[in-house]
Amino acid sequence: MNSTVRVRFAPSPTGPLHIGGVRTALYNYLFAKKHSGTFILRIEDTDQKRYVPNAEQYIVDALDWCGIPFDEGPKGAKSKGSFGPYRQSERKHLYRKYADILIDKGWAYFAFDTPEQLSLHRKKNEENGETFIYNWHNRKAGELMNSLVLSKEEVQEKINAGQDYVIRFKSPKDEILTLNDEIRGTIKIDTNTLDDKVIFKSDGMPTYHLANVVDDHLMEISHVIRGEEWLPSLSLHVLLYKAFEWEVPLFAHLPLILKPTGKGKLSKRDGDQLGFPVFPLSYFDEKTRDVSRGYREEGYFSDAFINMLSLLGWNPGTTQEIFSLNELIEVFDLSRVSKSGAKFNLEKTRWFNQQYLQQKDNSLLAESLLLFLSKKNIYPKKKYVEKVISLIKERAFFISDFWVIGAFFFEAPRSFDQKASRKKWKENTGIIMNDLAHIILSINNFISSNIESKVKAWITEQNMGFGSVMQPLRLSLVGALHGPHLFDIIEMIGKEETINRIQHAIKELS
Numbered sequence: 410m411n412s413t414v415r416v417r418f419a420p421s422p423t424g425p426l427h428i429g430g431v432r433t434a435l436y437n438y439l440f441a442k443k444h445s446g447t448f449i450l451r452i453e454d455t456d457q458k459r460y461v462p463n464a465e466q467y468i469v470d471a472l473d474w475c476g477i478p479f480d481e482g483p484k485g486a487k488s489k490g491s492f493g494p495y496r497q498s499e500r501k502h503l504y505r506k507y508a509d510i511l512i513d514k515g516w517a518y519f520a521f522d523t524p525e526q527l528s529l530h531r532k533k534n535e536e537n538g539e540t541f542i543y544n545w546h547n548r549k550a551g552e553l554m555n556s557l558v559l560s561k562e563e564v565q566e567k568i569n570a571g572q573d574y575v576i577r578f579k580s581p582k583d584e585i586l587t588l589n590d591e592i593r594g595t596i597k598i599d600t601n602t603l604d605d606k607v608i609f610k611s612d613g614m615p616t617y618h619l620a621n622v623v624d625d626h627l628m629e630i631s632h633v634i635r636g637e638e639w640l641p642s643l644s645l646h647v648l649l650y651k652a653f654e655w656e657v658p659l660f661a662h663l664p665l666i667l668k669p670t671g672k673g674k675l676s677k678r679d680g681d682q683l684g685f686p687v688f689p690l691s692y693f694d695e696k697t698r699d700v701s702r703g704y705r706e707e708g709y710f711s712d713a714f715i716n717m718l719s720l721l722g723w724n725p726g727t728t729q730e731i732f733s734l735n736e737l738i739e740v741f742d743l744s745r746v747s748k749s750g751a752k753f754n755l756e757k758t759r760w761f762n763q764q765y766l767q768q769k770d771n772s773l774l775a776e777s778l779l780l781f782l783s784k785k786n787i788y789p790k791k792k793y794v795e796k797v798i799s800l801i802k803e804r805a806f807f808i809s810d811f812w813v814i815g816a817f818f819f820e821a822p823r824s825f826d827q828k829a830s831r832k833k834w835k836e837n838t839g840i841i842m843n844d845l846a847h848i849i850l851s852i853n854n855f856i857s858s859n860i861e862s863k864v865k866a867w868i869t870e871q872n873m874g875f876g877s878v879m880q881p882l883r884l885s886l887v888g889a890l891h892g893p894h895l896f897d898i899i900e901m902i903g904k905e906e907t908i909n910r911i912q913h914a915i916k917e918l919s
């Protein structure tokens with residue numbers, strides 16, 4: 410690629426960022442970094458009705474957590490540079506000029522039709538079995554109220570009288586547009602099917618289409634990489650570039666992220682119903698007071714989350730699945746983005762987290778687990794926590810699993826598995842456990858292998874079955890019949906705690 414790559418992620422701050430949006434940001438980021446380009450965050454907040462005040466901060470925090478920082482954007486020092494401001498509401502003064510340029514060039518016009526008049530037209534068309542399209546089909550005088558059919562004086566009069574108007578783009582008649590998409594290839598569109606879209610609203614704000622194209626041009630965006638839902642806008646955008654006589658950037662429309670069934674777009678409702686988040690961070694909706702779950706809060710590692718997302722719609726062409734961000738930058742290519750939607754898969758998502766957890770350094774995991782335990786007022790030594798992790802890591806998908814699998818390393822069992830107690834704790838078990846406690850008390854070199862050989866020798870000497878001792882012992886220490894090697898547990902919790910737990914079990918279960 411010889412020209413400079415400048416790409417942007419351009420979310421509208423209307424609420425939390427869906428994982429589809431995060432993936433768009435990620436692909437933009439990967440593409441920019443691969444080509445030593447610039448990744449820009451632009452906040453598209455022209456729609457005042459849908460504006461949510463804390464949404465921008467959410468977007469910034471989410472990109473931050475994902476580890477895909479923007480090079481230019483609306484926050485702090487990054488907002489400087491010749492391409493800012495990066496919030497469309499702060500660029501408001503810019504857009505009208507461009508709408509006027511289009512009017513002057515004959516590519517746009519004033520339209521005074523009220524919403525009521527428009528719905529009347531729609532109804533009339535429907536009655537005749539037709540669909541109403543606001544374009545040349547309806548440019549006959551007397552039908553629509555716009556500067557294409559009114560005289561110059563009439564238009565000026567209406568404007569002077571303060572009548573509400575919008576500015577519409579004038580779509581060409583009888584043309585076949587040839588559009589190019591890096592992912593979908595060539596698309597042909599008949600301009601007669603296009604609406605004369607509003608590009609400037611009566612509230613003095615541009616619509617998405619005008620602001621988006623003007624900003625992409627002014628910010629020298631080389632590639633527009635965005636979700637498939639914007640594909641229907643592509644014809645208008647390309648027509649706008651041509652009308653301005655600007656160079657058209659390259660476009661790439663990313664496939665949707667689908668529900669696990671593959672039927673339709675993944676929604677928040679799917680996540681709620683099936684028990685997984687569709688947002689990177691949890692989100693508190695101030696209006697509904699509803700809290701949405703987030704991957705961060707559910708205990709996902711951001712690198713695992715990003716790795717999972719990278720493969721939802723793109724493939725490396727090999728069977729490799731685990732990629733660091735740097736590896737992704739190296740291998741990412743728009744030509745390997747698929748045309749069809751990618752099904753979200755919860756099992757796979759959890760699998761990624763498990764894979765990353767296994768790779769992580771125990772000392773790092775210990776820090777997270779210490780934080781988790783501190784919320785339960787449990788403050789073990791870090792070395793101890795690291796050891797626990799090394800014993801149970803294999804079975805863990807999340808930091809919280811360490812607690813589910815190995816709480817007994819940190820506190821005595823609060824209860825005993827009832828079924829196991831009934832089956833394994835016999836009449837004479839109390840006496841055996843009491844004797845065993847004495848044996849354990851007498852062991853000096855308190856390491857797993859030594860405890861094991863001493864206890865086993867004693868069991869053999871007493872002519873007892875191993876199960877009749879080991880299972881009640883496990884029940885006493887763990888509260889159930891699962892867990893890692895029993896003598897490792899004994900070494901870890903120590904002699905005193907082992908004996909206390911045995912005595913407590915005798916009291917509870919005998």
Ligand code: GLU
Binds near residue numbers: 634635639
């Ligand atoms: N503001 C649009 C959005 O919310 C941006 C679409 C685009 O990238 O052009 O997704």
